[in-house]
Amino acid sequence: MGLLSVAIWLPIVLGSLLLAVGRDEHAGAVRWLALAAAVLSFLVTIPLVVGFDTAAVGMQFVENLPWIDRFNVRYHLGIDGLSVWFILLTAFITIIVVIAAWEIIEDRVAMYMGAFLILSGLMVGVFSALDGLLFYIFFEATLIPMYIIIGVWGGPRRVYAAFKFFLYTLLGSLLMLVALLYLYLKSGGSFDIQAWHQLPLPMTAQTLLFFAFFAAFSVKVPMWPVHTWLPDAHVEAPTGGSVVLAAIMLKLGAYGFLRFSMPIAPDAARESDWLMISLSLIAVVYIGLVALVQQDMKKLVAYSSIAHMGFVTLGFFIFSDLGVGGAIIQMISHGFVSGAMFLCIGVLYDRVHSREISAYGGVVNTMPRFAAFAVFFAMANCGLPGTGGFVGEWMVILGAVKYDFWIAGVASTTLVFGAAYTLWMVKRVYFGDIANEQVRELTDLNDREFFMLALLALAVLWMGLYPKPFTDVMQTSVTELLRHVALSKLPA
Secondary structure, rough: OOOHHHHHHHHHHHHHHHHHHOOHHHHHHHHHHHHHHHHHHHHHHHHHHOOOOOOOOEEEEEEEEEEHHHEEEEOOOOOOOOOHHHHHHHHHHHHHHHHHOOOOOOOHHHHHHHHHHHHHHHHHHHEEEEEEHHHHHHHHOOOOHHHHHHHHHHOOOOHHHHHHHHHHHHHHHHHHHHHHHHHHHHHOOOOOOHOOOOOOOOHHHHHHHHHHHHHHHHHHOOOOOOHHHHHHHHHHHHHHHHHHHHHHHHHHHHHHHHHHHHHHOOHHHHHOOHHOOOOHHHHHHHHHHHHHHEEHHHHHHHHHHHHHHHHHHHHOHHHHHHHHHHHHHHHHHHHHHHHHHHHHHHHHHHHHHOEHHHOOHHHHHHHHHHHHEEEEEEEEHHOOOOOOOHHHHHHHHHHHHHHHHHHHHOOHHHHHHHHHHHHHHHHHOOOOOOOOOOHHOOOOOOOOOOHHHHHHHHHHHHHOOHHHHHHHHHHHHHHHHHHHOOOOOOOO
């Protein structure tokens, strides 16, 4: 057992200890212990990136141990260029979430912090698992802490939102379980995902497998039309829940397309590209228009996330280096930007206790430091050059132009719609005259809030100004995936 096991189980064990021994009368100590656990878990993931061989083909930091011998289930972990950055992103966002909750969560502090630490470890497990059953267990287990986070610390309709989130994602995953069992039998009793990539499956089987995986991963992304759970979950979730949901959990579905749908059923993936591209373009255009009419800031950013994830699935299914690489960059960047935007909404909500755009106006007059961060993240959400939001979108659009000019033209409307709904919110919330007494009495960022937003701002700038480390790490894996998908696996 090595670094990946430590990255998975360290936050899970420390989070469980917080649940077991933490008490509200010692909330201060619990917060510091949670922060120490989150930072330690992040430090463990750094050697995964630093020690990653960008030229190597295949999995690295592999751990392969027997687990359930009777069914040939193994504790099999490994990472490649498609997954390594998401592990670092998960651990980083967990630190931000702990800092964000520092003064805001006053009840059941240990339970709150412990739930996020456990969730962090489970999500790292999803990105690391190379055994199909192990992947499924991690994938489904992430629902439990998020369900609790929304259901306990959420808004007035938290129970409804938590149930909707749980049922949508659980039901979608049942077909994936059937697909995993079929592959297990077809491979002679193996849950090895890499062995599944080499199975010579007939077209009918590939098509059924592709849509079984589609049922699970499209809900998680979420793609239109199975997206309706996300705005409800975001609106009712506490700020930390919204940050993790947008920054990490949506990526679990997109990652599933890369690890399962495309390499296991490559012919079906190529045959279904028109469907995936159509659904992606609907998400980009239709959901962008829906975002334009939102009056709730959280709902607006939630719909924005759906539109941006539509860009991700579009990049995957144009089957080019630029498209897939740009989509992965977009996923990482969206993790920083969307997380930051939900944190900004949380900062305002903690002071005014309203998410309605009409409750604000002229915030820049009383919170100039905060407004500078908020406008910067809004510009990144629009795809401003020099920010992380630009790089991924530009790569996907460029790849789409080479694939089909008209598809690229429709996809590029996201730049217009994204700018429209984001700048409309910025204008009404931050600029202009002070709209009411609540805004007049606002206090600017404290040191804790400034620190967490500054960390995210640096990450967004780093991705925008110097994306080379990100593209270098993933390039070999992206090329190998596309080479694999391009080769027909249909049996003679």
